[in-house]
Amino acid sequence: MQFQGKILNSSMQVETVDVDATNLEEARRVLAASGARVLDLRVARAGLKRRSSQKAFDLSIFNQQLYSLLEAGQTVVDAIDVLGRNDKRGRHRAVYDTVLQGLQHGHQLSHAMAGLPSIFPPLYVAMVRASETTGTVRSAIRRFMQYQRQVDEIRGKVAAAATYPAILLGVGFLVISFLMLYVLPRFSAVYDDAGSAHRGDAGFVQWWGSFVRENTTMAWSMLFLFCAAVVTLFVHPGVRTALYRRVLVMPWIGERVWILQLARLYRTLGMLLSSGISVLAAMRMTQASLPVAMQSDLQKAVQSVSEGRAMSSVMIECNLSTEIAQRLLLAGESSGNLDEMMERIADFYDQETTIWIDTAGRLIEPALMLGIGLIVGAIVLMLYSPIFDLANIV
Template sequence: MLYTYRAVDQSGKTVSGEREAGSERELADMLRHDSYLLLEAKLPAKAGQRFEFLKRIPMPFRRISLVERMGFSRNLAVMIGAGLALTRALEALAEQTSNPKFREIVTSIRDSVTTGKSFADSLRSHEKVFGVLFINMVEAGEISGNLERALKILAQQMKRDYDLRSKVRSAMIYPAIVVGALVLIGVLMMVYVVPTLTQTFQELEIELPLTTRVIIGTSNFLLRYYWYILAVAGIGAMGMARLLRSQAGKSAFDTIILRVPIFGVLVQKYNSARFARTLSSLIASGIPITRALEVTASVLGNSHFRQSFEEAAKEIQHGKPISEILRRHPNLFPPMVTQMVEVGEETGTIVRMLLRLALFYEEEVTNTTKNLSSIIEPVLMIVIGAIVGFFAVSMIQPIYGSLGNI
């Protein structure tokens, strides 16, 4: 296979080219033999990748994706491990990235490091991009003199987080698409099909059953007041978005989500996996437990999980163990979580226990998303069949009734 690659030499100079290799690993070995370190390798674009060039279009407001940050962390760890100076490694990464916004940020960080600032302090100027977790892990790595290890842990952390998000997102996409398509088809039927049938019924002077009159009435309402409906929907959406940005609104929404069958369990397992892996990574990097709990709280999406760790960060300073604080929230943390954390605290193996919890709940998220798909699909089919059947019977019944009277 012909690979297009980017590599860096011992002086930090980036080179690119094409080379035949059986696999990416074989390509890396070939380049290493020539004193080059592989940064990126790509096969020729397939049909499904023909729009890849769109990613290179400059976008001032384009977000820095988790995948880009993950690649940055992993590649930086590899280059530092190979003996490159931090500034040269950052320069190579800036040249390699295809996102102009991210290239600008990495260049800014390199310039800041060149002036004598620490890597962590340079990252703090871009906290919204990298996040509190990333910066604290890097700072711990710099203090301990093991930045490479901290970056590897970060890359692994982000990879796990990306996998979890992808699984949860994929479980939600199918029902969202089906429901969206159902609503769109329903609106089109009400706006175009029903008025035509209504005119036919009027010409035939057919007596209409209640269900047919309800559908026709709904169609007339949509056609007559659609501007008002759109305005109310827009105002409602903006009001809901504003409410969810408030602390009270977010808390209420998170409470409702946790109580929804199946989805609530999925949210609980997802946040449990994230907290366990994040906290274990922070403690393993040498970050003080109080700060580790504060950072863990900041990365959790559900406000109730976040508040429980903020509470733990405050109370642990008074000598209370984490397990005792988590035990106060049985609706969030099952007995297994509190017991394993307690054992870890008592035996001094909390990092190992948290990693086991993370692996367990990551597997649980995978299983739950699979089960969710198998449950939702037949339910959606039943709902769609019922709606289509109701519409068909309601609109066709009067026609058959009139034919029977002829």
């Protein structure tokens, strides 16, 4: 969330700044780390736009730069100091200063990062903490970079596949709304003036056109309410959770969405296990990254594994695995390379998802174009059919 505060800077001037943080304490800590004195701090008003100079902290770029400096032989303290001084515009200098202060006070890197949960996710902090005991911080950062790249890749494919259908639906909705609420009422007025209504059957065009002309405010209000309801479906957490549960039980799409989430689950578990984190701790950390509809299943799996049961049997009982994944988990448990097998499971699921996305895109896009074309064609036919009737009367 975003906070707005008044600070006294090093030039003894009062200025207003915006800061993103998970809570008030983190926001105050970030501002204090920049050397400023916090005079007032409160939650920003809802709908307050982010200033153009206050861009989100890019963790991917941070990891790449930090890894390059560590690879070159720099210490962690020197690397963070260099990155902070390299931020010439000072957009995220407070983040670097907060981490650097923690390191200079004798804390480990994971402890310094844990104080900024809005910047460094718990998964990342846990990986760094586990690697600090073995001195493999550089390897942990490289592993997280690879994990983030793989997750972003499949997410990008899903977003790219959904962009064109979303544009088709949006444009089609606008065209149909324009025809129904603007064009059709004016056509019906022309037909009424021409005396086509004395045929005894005014038809849908005259009826709908008269309704919109007599209730213009209500018709447009219904359109805006519908748009607001659609936006609510994608924004409100409770509605999204209920909608997601309905999607999961759908015969064709639900299975694909479930496979996509399983890929993310096993990818995260494999990354954490390869970083030296225990199975139970990794499962608990991964629970927060799953949709709410699947968190209860993973919680049951954690309980069963904590009781000493094999993970391969628990995951399939909790609806968090498939036959192929279960066999790979069995192989991983017997050979002791469970993390590698989880990576293979995630790769298998990602490949399956990619194939499905390509197939669905080739089917959905033509179907949407055909459906929208038929609807628009039917409306146009309704608009011009009274003209043919008038010609026959004449």
